């Protein structure tokens with residue numbers, strides 16, 4: 740876990756299905772709310788489809804070129820099929836959607852750790868949500884199956900240095916959340932760490948908090964509520 744860094748250059752050979760099966764079955768042992776297991780992992784094996792998804796994800800070439808590419812989805816369809824077949828009422832609300840997001844992400848990170856412990860590199864692809872309605876039409880996903888992000892996996896060609904994280908004191912609190920001043924002091928300390936990290940990579944003058952306010956300055960992916968709503972999620 741401490742050795743993790745996102746890989747964006749992979750050998751192109753397709754990943755052996757037996758390695759994928761081993762990682763997926765281990766990842767499935769993630770805890771899951773009420774044992775619902777509301778996730779689905781869609782592997783895209785067609786290189787033409789992957790090239791299109793790479794383009795739709797902000798031209799991230801490694802989506803097409805890595806050893807295996809997956810779309811991590813929340814799956815609200817499975818429990819709906821079960822309820823419908825039993826002739827039972829089902830109530831979906833924001834809680835059902837959150838359950839899918841949380842379950843899918845616990846599964847996905849377990850999957851990442853399984854792949855990384857097998858010597859492979861990974862990169863999550865949030866860019867998949869840039870043009871989600873178009874991605875959906877390429878994938879032909881049924882109602883209730885909600886794509887959240889992509890995942891590139893493969894043999895790394897180049898593994899970047901580990902990127903420093905916030906100090907533990909900025910994420911682990913006992914009994915009380917810190918004051919705003921305390922939090923900002925921790926951010927300032929981390930800015931120094933990250934400025935040194937960036938400077939070592941030829942990016943002098945960069946820091947973390949600047950990247951963060953820029954990240955939240957403009958609304959991103961404003962289409963998501965309408966898209967997930969149309970796929971059967973209830974967001975209120």
Ligand SMILES: Cc1cc2nc3c(=O)[nH]c(=O)nc-3n(C[C@H](O)[C@H](O)[C@H](O)COP(=O)(O)O)c2cc1C
Nearest residue numbers: 743744745747799862863864865866867888901902
């Ligand atoms: C849900 C999610 C989506 C991400 N989407 C992308 C992406 O589209 N493209 C990319 O190059 N990296 C993406 N990343 C990787 C992050 O940029 C990366 O994890 C972060 O900068 C920390 O770097 P590290 O993973 O190398 O430690 C994503 C990570 C997560 C968790």
